[in-house]
Amino acid sequence: MKPEHKPEAKDRILQAAGRLFSEKGYEGTRVYEIADAAGVNKALIYYYFHNKEDILDSLIDSLMTGVYQIALEFVDNCVRAMVQDGRLSIAGDRFLFAHGEALKYFKRQLNRYYADIIDYVLENRRVVRIAMLESLKGGKHKGSLFRIMQLLDSGPENSLHSSLKAAAQDVNYHEDLVFFEFFFVIIPLVSMAAFYDDYKEKSLLSDERLKELALSSYATLAEGLGARHIALAPQED
Amino acid sequence: MKPEHKPEAKDRILQAAGRLFSEKGYEGTRVYEIADAAGVNKALIYYYFHNKEDILDSLIDSLMTGVYQIALEFVDNCVRAMVQDGRLSIAGDRFLFAHGEALKYFKRQLNRYYADIIDYVLENRRVVRIAMLESLKGGKHKGSLFRIMQLLDSGPENSLHSSLKAAAQDVNYHEDLVFFEFFFVIIPLVSMAAFYDDYKEKSLLSDERLKELALSSYATLAEGLGARHIALAPQED
Amino acid sequence: MKPEHKPEAKDRILQAAGRLFSEKGYEGTRVYEIADAAGVNKALIYYYFHNKEDILDSLIDSLMTGVYQIALEFVDNCVRAMVQDGRLSIAGDRFLFAHGEALKYFKRQLNRYYADIIDYVLENRRVVRIAMLESLKGGKHKGSLFRIMQLLDSGPENSLHSSLKAAAQDVNYHEDLVFFEFFFVIIPLVSMAAFYDDYKEKSLLSDERLKELALSSYATLAEGLGARHIALAPQED
Amino acid sequence: MKPEHKPEAKDRILQAAGRLFSEKGYEGTRVYEIADAAGVNKALIYYYFHNKEDILDSLIDSLMTGVYQIALEFVDNCVRAMVQDGRLSIAGDRFLFAHGEALKYFKRQLNRYYADIIDYVLENRRVVRIAMLESLKGGKHKGSLFRIMQLLDSGPENSLHSSLKAAAQDVNYHEDLVFFEFFFVIIPLVSMAAFYDDYKEKSLLSDERLKELALSSYATLAEGLGARHIALAPQED
DNA sequence: AATGAATGAGTATTCATTCAT
DNA sequence: AATGAATGAATACTCATTCAT
Numbered sequence: 001m002k003p004e005h006k007p008e009a010k011d012r013i014l015q016a017a018g019r020l021f022s023e024k025g026y027e028g029t030r031v032y033e034i035a036d037a038a039g040v041n042k043a044l045i046y047y048y049f050h051n052k053e054d055i056l057d058s059l060i061d062s063l064m065t066g067v068y069q070i071a072l073e074f075v076d077n078c079v080r081a082m083v084q085d086g087r088l089s090i091a092g093d094r095f096l097f098a099h100g101e102a103l104k105y106f107k108r109q110l111n112r113y114y115a116d117i118i119d120y121v122l123e124n125r126r127v128v129r130i131a132m133l134e135s136l137k138g139g140k141h142k143g144s145l146f147r148i149m150q151l152l153d154s155g156p157e158n159s160l161h162s163s164l165k166a167a168a169q170d171v172n173y174h175e176d177l178v179f180f181e182f183f184f185v186i187i188p189l190v191s192m193a194a195f196y197d198d199y200k201e202k203s204l205l206s207d208e209r210l211k212e213l214a215l216s217s218y219a220t221l222a223e224g225l226g227a228r229h230i231a232l233a234p235q236e237d
Numbered sequence: 238m239k240p241e242h243k244p245e246a247k248d249r250i251l252q253a254a255g256r257l258f259s260e261k262g263y264e265g266t267r268v269y270e271i272a273d274a275a276g277v278n279k280a281l282i283y284y285y286f287h288n289k290e291d292i293l294d295s296l297i298d299s300l301m302t303g304v305y306q307i308a309l310e311f312v313d314n315c316v317r318a319m320v321q322d323g324r325l326s327i328a329g330d331r332f333l334f335a336h337g338e339a340l341k342y343f344k345r346q347l348n349r350y351y352a353d354i355i356d357y358v359l360e361n362r363r364v365v366r367i368a369m370l371e372s373l374k375g376g377k378h379k380g381s382l383f384r385i386m387q388l389l390d391s392g393p394e395n396s397l398h399s400s401l402k403a404a405a406q407d408v409n410y411h412e413d414l415v416f417f418e419f420f421f422v423i424i425p426l427v428s429m430a431a432f433y434d435d436y437k438e439k440s441l442l443s444d445e446r447l448k449e450l451a452l453s454s455y456a457t458l459a460e461g462l463g464a465r466h467i468a469l470a471p472q473e474d
Numbered sequence: 475m476k477p478e479h480k481p482e483a484k485d486r487i488l489q490a491a492g493r494l495f496s497e498k499g500y501e502g503t504r505v506y507e508i509a510d511a512a513g514v515n516k517a518l519i520y521y522y523f524h525n526k527e528d529i530l531d532s533l534i535d536s537l538m539t540g541v542y543q544i545a546l547e548f549v550d551n552c553v554r555a556m557v558q559d560g561r562l563s564i565a566g567d568r569f570l571f572a573h574g575e576a577l578k579y580f581k582r583q584l585n586r587y588y589a590d591i592i593d594y595v596l597e598n599r600r601v602v603r604i605a606m607l608e609s610l611k612g613g614k615h616k617g618s619l620f621r622i623m624q625l626l627d628s629g630p631e632n633s634l635h636s637s638l639k640a641a642a643q644d645v646n647y648h649e650d651l652v653f654f655e656f657f658f659v660i661i662p663l664v665s666m667a668a669f670y671d672d673y674k675e676k677s678l679l680s681d682e683r684l685k686e687l688a689l690s691s692y693a694t695l696a697e698g699l700g701a702r703h704i705a706l707a708p709q710e711d
Numbered sequence: 712m713k714p715e716h717k718p719e720a721k722d723r724i725l726q727a728a729g730r731l732f733s734e735k736g737y738e739g740t741r742v743y744e745i746a747d748a749a750g751v752n753k754a755l756i757y758y759y760f761h762n763k764e765d766i767l768d769s770l771i772d773s774l775m776t777g778v779y780q781i782a783l784e785f786v787d788n789c790v791r792a793m794v795q796d797g798r799l800s801i802a803g804d805r806f807l808f809a810h811g812e813a814l815k816y817f818k819r820q821l822n823r824y825y826a827d828i829i830d831y832v833l834e835n836r837r838v839v840r841i842a843m844l845e846s847l848k849g850g851k852h853k854g855s856l857f858r859i860m861q862l863l864d865s866g867p868e869n870s871l872h873s874s875l876k877a878a879a880q881d882v883n884y885h886e887d888l889v890f891f892e893f894f895f896v897i898i899p900l901v902s903m904a905a906f907y908d909d910y911k912e913k914s915l916l917s918d919e920r921l922k923e924l925a926l927s928s929y930a931t932l933a934e935g936l937g938a939r940h941i942a943l944a945p946q947e948d
Numbered sequence: 949a950a951t952g953a954a955t956g957a958g959t960a961t962t963c964a965t966t967c968a969t
Numbered sequence: 970a971a972t973g974a975a976t977g978a979a980t981a982c983t984c985a986t987t988c989a990t
Binding site for chain 5: 246277278279280281284
């Protein structure tokens with residue numbers, strides 16, 4: 001029984017490429033450097049991947065899949081579930097909770113969601129950095145960051161949104177909310193990952209302290225936002 | 238009246254490089270592409286610049302100077318002035334205003350400062366994009382973004398800080414404030430510029446609407462933050 | 475009865491190589507293309523052949539053997555036989571026939587020989603094309619075409635010539651005849667095979683028509699030449 | 712006055728490529744070999760030519776132009792002129808001469824034409840070899856040889872034919888003549904050039920002797936053919 | 949100030965071949 | 970007999986930079 005004994009050459013190549021791309025950029029990284037770092041022959045890279053860009057695609061795709069999974073899980077397990085059992089109803093971009101207990105539960109779940117996703121992007125900060133880098137350039141992966149934004153999008157092809165729709169009919173994000181979410185929620189998240197190591201070096205703070213700061217920053221943000229988008233249902237006597 | 242009549246070759250080179258670097262990244266841009274776009278001979282580029290990197294330096298330096306000027310002006314003309322004439326006093330990371338009038342005045346100035354700096358980065362969004370790009374890679378310009386962050390820094394070499402110190406003895410930013418400022422104030426600002434064109438294309442919003450959204454987002458943010466860092470001096474009767 | 479039931483891997487490789495070499499040249503053909511076309515694993519090719527060139531050798535050798543067989547058969551069964559029973563005598567490059575009947579018989583046989591060899595090279599036109607291709611380059615198979623020429627050669631190592639010598643002492647080709655034979659008999663023959671498919675495509679003629687044209691062209695040629703090299707023995711009354 | 716002092720780098724590259732391609736084939740020749748042989752830096756080749764194939768195109772094009780010029784000159788200066796002044800008339804594929812003098816003149820001119828074109832292809836035998844090589848492969852230059860064949864073609868786009876038509880209305884080549892011309896006139900011509908050096912080496916004949924053999928071979932051929940396609944006008948008394 | 953020609957050092961990619969199984 | 974993985978040695982092509990004019 002040899003389980004998981006396949007971080008074989010292909011994985012080593014992906015890992016090496018992930019590190020090098022994030023350190024020196026895609027164009028700045030030479031294929032032979034990847035080969036050397038992965039301890040494989042340069043030609044083997046072309047055995048597993050069509051070309052240099054194929055490696056990048058592979059890296060970014062699996063990052064995106066990961067982010068997507070976490071977001072989908074939150075919507076399905078928390079939002080959708082709460083809507084279904086009546087603890088939450090959504091109208092436009094406002095969340096209306098049935099009672100204080102429901103709101104408290106939601107906040108706890110949301111916090112855990114933030115923690116999860118922060119953990120995930122920090123763990124994969126190298127690839128996040130690459131995705132950000134590539135988003136800033138034109139070309140194929142230009143849209144990586146925007147793909148994350150589209151998690152908020154209301155197109156029918158977005159299964160995250162479908163999942164929400166399945167729970168509440170009237171989900172509708174306004175353009176100001178989307179703008180704020182993108183530049184003040186997602187971009188900071190992504191940037192924290194992308195600049196994590198640099199920031200750590202400059203600030204001399206510990207990993208724990210940095211995660212704390214990240215979470216508390218989001219708490220601050222959420223509180224401010226919450227006032228505008230969250231409400232408790234009027235209590236009936 | 239300087240005889241700056243024609244977009245001389247050197248300027249055309251800088252403009253072309255600005256556009257290309259921002260579109261394809263520094264490494265992704267070929268020197269001959271810059272030459273072609275600028276309508277000059279490739280060799281002429283080496284007449285005006287030492288090498289490719291010299292062009293990049295030139296672009297980023299003038300961006301930084303611009304940002305710095307605006308920030309310095311705000312600190313000098315508003316903060317420092319208000320401290321000097323007693324309308325404002327600073328203790329640590331808390332701003333204490335002498336009276337409601339002073340606070341109102343400060344807010345107006347701050348708002349104008351935000352508008353100015355948003356205008357400036359949007360006007361120079363190409364170079365901002367380059368600076369962000371280069372900050373994400375290692376290499377010489379890795380620190381561009383952090384140089385902006387250091388506008389908040391308290392090192393003695395920072396003349397912005399010196400300017401503040403000259404006004405108030407006890408300026409002292411806590412690590413949580415710095416963290417928040419960097420990832421939730423500066424990064425969004427820079428990102429708005431860097432991703433402006435992409436966001437505009439996706440959202441189909443007008444320039445005016447986008448600037449509005451940017452300013453109102455900062456207003457929201459400032460309000461939330463203000464509660465924690467701004468106070469009115471207890472009124473004596 | 476050899477159990478040659480299935481086009482075994484080795485044969486499939488040779489066939490595929492024959493097609494590809496003739497279409498793209500030896501150097502223009504990749505080993506993996508041969509493997510793909512033959513439906514075998516690339517490494518299997520190295521099980522059956524020492525290397526890429528070994529495949530080429532194999533193809534050309536069997537072509538040469540075939541041509542050689544047909545020529546030898548003609549010389550042995552017709553020329554040599556006729557000399558032995560006195561119907562024909564050879565002096566230098568002149569053929570002297572005993573009587574009209576003998577000449578007529580010879581012409582019939584020659585015609586059949588032409589038909590046979592045309593059939594053969596057309597059937598194997600792919601390999602002929604390769605041989606021509608390789609003859610045009612330097613390298614190992616440079617001499618393929620010339621090996622055919624040497625069928626006319628008078629060296630002692632040439633067993634076709636030996637066969638003729640065995641029949642007639644005084645066989646001797648002059649340099650002008652050899653030149654003409656090579657460039658106006660053999661080269662056209664080989665070229666007809668090599669360019670068969672292309673010519674067919676351009677001319678839109680049928681296979682039958684093309685063979686007819688080939689044979690009649692040789693008839694024209696032979697008639698013109700015959701005048702100079704064929705004679706009837708002076709009839710004794 | 713520095714005339715013809717421009718066999719500059721570009722020409723040296725073409726010459727070197729011509730030699731190497733003909734010796735080792737297009738694919739068999741490495742770009743750095745061309746550079747070395749031409750005494751230039753490898754990169755300079757890419758300054759003057761788009762890529763390796765561009766060099767080949769350039770070589771073959773100028774060969775084709777040369778052949779075409781000679782053929783056109785013969786048709787214009789001899790055939791067309793004779794038709795215009797009534798010494799020759801053409802019906803289908805038969806040439807009818809007004810009188811013996813005209814025929815004799817034509818034969819002299821034809822002989823000179825053969826001599827010219829043999830000289831030309833021998834002088835450019837390297838490129839001829841390449842053209843033949845490339846004609847045998849698929850790909851871009853597959854048609855080089857056939858382009859020569861098309862000099863005989865009757866399409867309206869063929870200005871050689873136009874030139875003939877301008878002289879005689881009823882020019883019309885039959886398929887058997889075209890076949891014979893291609894495989895027994897053009898192919899031998901081209902092959903003599905392509906295999907010249909090899910044949911010389913094997914036969915040990917001198918350049919003069921070889922040219923003699925070539926010309927006399929064509930004379931033999933022309934005589935045989937002439938019987939079928941040339942006639943004298945019935946003499947009126 | 950401007951340019952056509954030239955170059956050294958890369959750079960991604962290919963390919964025939966081998967090896968372990 | 971057959972194959973997936975692996976590799977060394979090329980190989981066409983690129984690019985920042987320089988030079989002579």
